[in-house]
Amino acid sequence: MGKRKSTRAKSAPKKKVEKLDTLFCCPFCNHAGSVECTIDLKNCIAEAACFVCKESYSTKAHALTEPIDVYGEWIDECEKANEGVEQPPRDSYYDDDGEYA
Template sequence: MGRRRRSQKKVTTKKRATVSKVFKCPFCSTDDAVTCKILWRRLSNRQDLTEPIDVFCEWYDACENENLDVRAEEGDEDE
């Protein structure tokens, strides 16, 4: 006589948390307007920890600095 088959436990894999690659535009506040894609072959400053969010933050900071420079120049012309 054979034994009863034991039911196998289902193996569940946890989903790995992913960082967003699509962001809201800082200028017009449109959702999903800015997409970051890293072209590794063109990137001369390659690091293993570079993520799309890092690229977006660097771009956003550069835009903020540029806006501050433009505002400072406009303020000097008014005086």
């Protein structure tokens, strides 16, 4: 008599993990892909810097810090700084043709 063949359940295919962005849009000059984040775990410093307008932001880093975290903190700090600032209405500076008056 022969052995029965074991019916082994097939494992589910592994899902591909999408990589997070490492280049971001600058909050000051609005150039897409101009902000690059660097993380120095040896000195516990993370920095996001725009290579077009040379603006930068640095913060403390730890083992779980990712580039998207650094960029998110920078955006949050920009929003905090602009919290009480009112912008003039756009219509007062431009005429009907959209040209600067």
